[in-house]
Amino acid sequence: MIARLTIAERQIGLWLAGLVTLAGAALGIAGRNDVLGYHGLLITIFGAVVVVALLRNIDAPEPDESRLSEYYDDPIRFGIVLTMAWAVFGMFIGVWVSALLAWPELTFDAAWASFGRLRPAHTTGVIFGFGGNALIATSLHVVQRTSLARLPDQVSPWFVLLGYNLFCLLAVSGYFLGITQSKEYAEPEWYADIWLVIVWVVYFVLYIRTLARRKEPHIYVANWYYMAFILVVAVLHIVNNLAVPISLSSAKAYSLFSGVQDAMTQWWYGHNAVAFFLTAGFLGMMYYYLPKRAERPIYSYRISIISFWGITFFYMWAGSHHLHYTALPHWVQTLGMTFSIMLLVPSWASAGNALLTLNGAWHKVRDDATLRFMMVAAVFYGLSTFEGSFLAIRAVNSLSHYTDWTVGHVHAGALGWVAMITFGALYTLTPAMWKRERMYSNTLVEVHFWCAVIGTLIYVFAMWNSGIIQGLMWRTYNESGTLTYSFIESLVAMHPYYIARTVGGLFFLTGAVVGTYNIIMTIRHEPSLARHPAGKLAADGPLVAGE
Amino acid sequence: MDIGHDTLVAMAKSWGLFYLIALSIGVLVYTFWPGNRKRFARAKVSVLDKEDRPWR
Numbered sequence: 383m384i385a386r387l388t389i390a391e392r393q394i395g396l397w398l399a400g401l402v403t404l405a406g407a408a409l410g411i412a413g414r415n416d417v418l419g420y421h422g423l424l425i426t427i428f429g430a431v432v433v434v435a436l437l438r439n440i441d442a443p444e445p446d447e448s449r450l451s452e453y454y455d456d457p458i459r460f461g462i463v464l465t466m467a468w469a470v471f472g473m474f475i476g477v478w479v480s481a482l483l484a485w486p487e488l489t490f491d492a493a494w495a496s497f498g499r500l501r502p503a504h505t506t507g508v509i510f511g512f513g514g515n516a517l518i519a520t521s522l523h524v525v526q527r528t529s530l531a532r533l534p535d536q537v538s539p540w541f542v543l544l545g546y547n548l549f550c551l552l553a554v555s556g557y558f559l560g561i562t563q564s565k566e567y568a569e570p571e572w573y574a575d576i577w578l579v580i581v582w583v584v585y586f587v588l589y590i591r592t593l594a595r596r597k598e599p600h601i602y603v604a605n606w607y608y609m610a611f612i613l614v615v616a617v618l619h620i621v622n623n624l625a626v627p628i629s630l631s632s633a634k635a636y637s638l639f640s641g642v643q644d645a646m647t648q649w650w651y652g653h654n655a656v657a658f659f660l661t662a663g664f665l666g667m668m669y670y671y672l673p674k675r676a677e678r679p680i681y682s683y684r685i686s687i688i689s690f691w692g693i694t695f696f697y698m699w700a701g702s703h704h705l706h707y708t709a710l711p712h713w714v715q716t717l718g719m720t721f722s723i724m725l726l727v728p729s730w731a732s733a734g735n736a737l738l739t740l741n742g743a744w745h746k747v748r749d750d751a752t753l754r755f756m757m758v759a760a761v762f763y764g765l766s767t768f769e770g771s772f773l774a775i776r777a778v779n780s781l782s783h784y785t786d787w788t789v790g791h792v793h794a795g796a797l798g799w800v801a802m803i804t805f806g807a808l809y810t811l812t813p814a815m816w817k818r819e820r821m822y823s824n825t826l827v828e829v830h831f832w833c834a835v836i837g838t839l840i841y842v843f844a845m846w847n848s849g850i851i852q853g854l855m856w857r858t859y860n861e862s863g864t865l866t867y868s869f870i871e872s873l874v875a876m877h878p879y880y881i882a883r884t885v886g887g888l889f890f891l892t893g894a895v896v897g898t899y900n901i902i903m904t905i906r907h908e909p910s911l912a913r914h915p916a917g918k919l920a921a922d923g924p925l926v927a928g929e
Numbered sequence: 930m931d932i933g934h935d936t937l938v939a940m941a942k943s944w945g946l947f948y949l950i951a952l953s954i955g956v957l958v959y960t961f962w963p964g965n966r967k968r969f970a971r972a973k974v975s976v977l978d979k980e981d982r983p984w985r
Contacts, residue, residue: 673976
């Protein structure tokens with residue numbers, strides 16, 4: 383992989399990795415009396431590993447010019463492997479943290495394994511580690527294929543991919559060390575946040591530069607979704623993480639916001655992270671890989687455009703539904719509720735568009751587990767967006783808020799939609815990236831599919847039951863006007879559901895492990911397609927018409 | 930200049946509404962503009978192209 387970088391690119395890489403190493407060392411020395419010291423060390427080691435990897439290949443000859451007549455896919459391949467590694471890690475922690483609720487002794491009396499530290503390690507591992515790497519890898523694939531343009535350079539995609547994973551490592555290791563700024567889904571502290579801004583700006587610029595090289599004037603709609611994901615996540619991340627460190631030698635920083643403004647900023651961030659990280663980006667994935675796999679064009683291109691703008695502009699205002707019955711002004715709560723209900727229109731337009739694309743190709747859905755992953759994803763997208771609009775209604779929220787219903791809703795989206803569409807995309811992408819005819823084992827794809835579906839259903843039904851029971855127990859009054867049930871009684875009532883949830887999660891994790899094995903075996907074992915001479919001829923021959 | 934709560938509320942309740950309506954109209958016009966029909970039709974089938982080489 384490194385030998386395919388030009389000598390100049392290897393040198394730039396060396397400079398960048400060297401700078402990161404030095405910055406890490408500086409941070410480590412400055413923060414030697416603080417937990418920051420560990421993170422300085424982690425950054426130093428990360429940078430040094432990249433430096434050593436580059437140095438070992440620094441004398442390799444200049445790569446062949448013929449590389450320019452192919453897409454640049456090395457970072458995508460690396461990204462696929464990282465995606466699955468994070469999936470297994472994040473879902474394993476998820477199963478652990480859910481087991482912790484049923485059997486609290488599973489913390490083993492260790493501070494780092496307490497619920498408050500494992501839980502963000504799970505959410506960051508699956509959302510940012512698994513989801514983020516999947517988005518970066520597929521976006522770099524989709525933007526090249528739909529623009530018919532090779533990535534403009536070979537350094538920045540690596541900077542984005544490795545830099546992003548450094549951020550994820552800082553985040554997760556930080557939780558175990560007790561570093562957090564206590565903002566949900568934005569837990570990492572100031573130095574990690576600044577680093578992510580740098581990485582993200584490079585990502586944005588890389589995407590724009592690739593689009594600028596495109597052949598057709600019109601940009602295919604999947605890219606709009608990916609662009610919205612990149613751009614909006616940058617804005618959200620910067621605003622919500624505005625904070626002042628107590629000193630440059632400490633990991634601790636204090637947010638610029640306080641009180642209800644802090645809560646509103648946080649949930650404007652939090653809900654739009656759902657909207658633009660977990661929805662827009664994955665819709666981009668769907669609008670490319672679903673038609674590709676089904677070998678049918680998307681049902682309606684116009685619907686995809688209208689729902690794009692609907693999702694982009696409605697979601698921005700929906701965040702305040704997280705703050706019903708709080709100190710937030712009533713009209714702001716109502717605004718969030720109204721926009722959440724309106725969101726059902728573009729959401730169902732997208733889900734319907736996906737399902738109507740498959741209409742007429744149901745035999746393919748039946749035979750092909752990969753396509754079935756995407757079909758189930760579209761169904762769960764429709765279900766969880768309906769549920770989301772419903773839960774945002776103030777009266778419903780009074781029952782559901784703070785209960786497991788919310789947890790069930792989130793997982794209907796995260797397992798049913800985000801993970802399913804990702805696995806569908808990865809099973810389409812992996813054989814293409816390693817020039818294989820198909821995955822190593824279609825049976826294992828089938829096994830993964832059923833593990834994922836069964837796991838999701840067990841999980842979601844357990845949480846629906848437990849959430850509604852919880853909500854009802856918390857609001858049941860007796861004749862004298864006091865609460866019928868104590869909190870601990872509601873907790874005891876949850877126990878069987880917590881066990882069921884762990885079983886569901888275990889199914890889902892098993893599926894992910896099977897999928898990882900299948901992907902590794904596809905990479906290692908399936909014989910390559912014969913490098914057909916026809917393809918080579920075409921490359922040398924008349925195909926240079928674009929020049 | 931002091932931008933208070935009332936100012937923000939007034940802006941959100943008036944201009945916020947108008948710009949969203951204007952935006953919706955703009956999107957619908959763009960989507961159904963007859964001149965765009967051809968490029969949308971081409972984009973729709975473009976992803977099914979089996980060719981796997983960049984033009985540059």
